[in-house]
Amino acid sequence: MIPYGKHYIDEEDIRAVVNVLRSGILTQGPIVDQFEREIAAYVGARYAVAVSSATAGLHLAALAAGVGPGSTLITSPITFIASANAGIYAGGNVAFADIDPQTINMSPASLKIALANNPNTKAVVPVHFAGLPCDMPALKLLADNTGAVIIEDAAHALGASYPNGGMVGSCQHSLMTVFSFHPVKAIAAGEGGMITTNDEAVYRKLLRLRSHGINKLDDALVLHSQATTDGEPNPWYYEMQELGFHYRITEMQCALALSQFKKLNQFITRRRTLAKRYDDLFSAFKNCRQAQAAGRNFSGHHLYVLRIDFNSIGLNRVGLIKKLKDNGIGSQVHYIPVPMQPYYRKLGFRQDDFIHSVSYYRDALSIPLFYDLTDAQQERIVTVLQDLVG
Numbered sequence: 001m002i003p004y005g006k007h008y009i010d011e012e013d014i015r016a017v018v019n020v021l022r023s024g025i026l027t028q029g030p031i032v033d034q035f036e037r038e039i040a041a042y043v044g045a046r047y048a049v050a051v052s053s054a055t056a057g058l059h060l061a062a063l064a065a066g067v068g069p070g071s072t073l074i075t076s077p078i079t080f081i082a083s084a085n086a087g088i089y090a091g092g093n094v095a096f097a098d099i100d101p102q103t104i105n106m107s108p109a110s111l112k113i114a115l116a117n118n119p120n121t122k123a124v125v126p127v128h129f130a131g132l133p134c135d136m137p138a139l140k141l142l143a144d145n146t147g148a149v150i151i152e153d154a155a156h157a158l159g160a161s162y163p164n165g166g167m168v169g170s171c172q173h174s175l176m177t178v179f180s181f182h183p184v185k186a187i188a189a190g191e192g193g194m195i196t197t198n199d200e201a202v203y204r205k206l207l208r209l210r211s212h213g214i215n216k217l218d219d220a221l222v223l224h225s226q227a228t229t230d231g232e233p234n235p236w237y238y239e240m241q242e243l244g245f246h247y248r249i250t251e252m253q254c255a256l257a258l259s260q261f262k263k264l265n266q267f268i269t270r271r272r273t274l275a276k277r278y279d280d281l282f283s284a285f286k287n288c289r290q291a292q293a294a295g296r297n298f299s300g301h302h303l304y305v306l307r308i309d310f311n312s313i314g315l316n317r318v319g320l321i322k323k324l325k326d327n328g329i330g331s332q333v334h335y336i337p338v339p340m341q342p343y344y345r346k347l348g349f350r351q352d353d354f355i356h357s358v359s360y361y362r363d364a365l366s367i368p369l370f371y372d373l374t375d376a377q378q379e380r381i382v383t384v385l386q387d388l389v390g
């Protein structure tokens with residue numbers, strides 16, 4: 001079975017993890033620090049904070065952005081539920097700004113309306129869907145006008161860049177950016193995430209929140225009498241000054257991610273080549289088209305999504321997925337619009353308010369795209385699809 005996505009592990013990755021197991025330090029050691037330094041340098045951000053998942057990273061980012069009771073986090077309906085849940089975890093409300101049907105990313109026009117409807121919005125979370133960077137200058141202008149900050153959900157977009165050449169993660173258009181290292185993502189840690197920022201106060205807050213709310217670096221102590229004995233600092237002493245979490249990542253996960261990170265350019269180059277080849281091969285098909293019409297030259301190419309004219313092919317999506325499966329080809333739908341989830345419906349969201357997301361959801365299908373998909377496998381996928389949707 002060819003899956004829609006998967007990781008690629010080599011002997012070097014395995015050695016890197018085994019070396020950590022032999023090193024005696026399994027968590028809070030030098031490899032986590034090195035991974036943070038390397039990601040920060042690569043994307044061009046001042047700070048990076050590694051966490052146990054992008055979900056944890058989005059939660060901490062929402063808190064650091066000031067989302068809380070009485071305020072709102074706005075995200076895209078077409079994302080994994082974690083982007084929206086972050087606002088709820090932080091105690092705030094969630095709202096959605098519909099997608100642009102050409103890019104499947106949050107549309108600036110919809111964000112403008114969502115901001116007007118939610119005057120106490122603290123954070124806007126655009127999602128670089130499938131690795132294609134959002135129109136960040138337009139989104140930032142709108143957020144700036146209302147005092148909201150931007151948290152980029154770059155779970156799909158490590159290695160992607162903006163049209164001006166800056167890397168996603170540099171936070172040139174945002175306060176924070178969050179990456180994921182789940183196995184189907186650009187590089188795998190098993191589970192893992194990273195938050196980047198250029199803001200020192202935010203960085204310090206993220207470090208505290210990641211580890212129980214305990215003071216970090218040279219954060220000022222509050223209770224000096226407890227912290228010292230006869231004027232000397234107590235060596236065991238730490239202070240919890242706010243409520244934090246345990247969202248740390250291990251040395252093993254970071255060793256794997258660092259080893260994978262060495263191959264990132266190779267991974268993305270191959271994904272780009274495969275995506276271009278799909279584009280060329282599907283250009284002759286009558287009943288399907290690439291979901292993201294343009295601008296994918298600098299995408300992270302996390303997913304390859306087709307929009308299929310099911311009315312014309314005489315087969316519904318369940319039938320198509322089944323036929324693909326019978327041919328050993330995996331596929332998936334990214335994503336069910338978040339406001340359609342029962343939890344969000346109960347909060348009062350209606351799908352009629354997100355017409356582009358719902359229309360996209362009706363005809364989208366992700367087909368296999370990953371580093372070691374071979375040319376022969378890709379040709380077979382296209383041949384099978386030719387019969388079914390060509």
Ligand SMILES: Cc1ncc(COP(=O)(O)O)c(C=O)c1O
Pocket residue numbers: 053054055056079080082083127153155156179180181182191192193
């Ligand atoms: C857009 C998006 N945001 C957030 C996440 C959450 O990432 P993680 O699994 O690392 O928590 C995912 C994961 O699938 C995602 O696709």
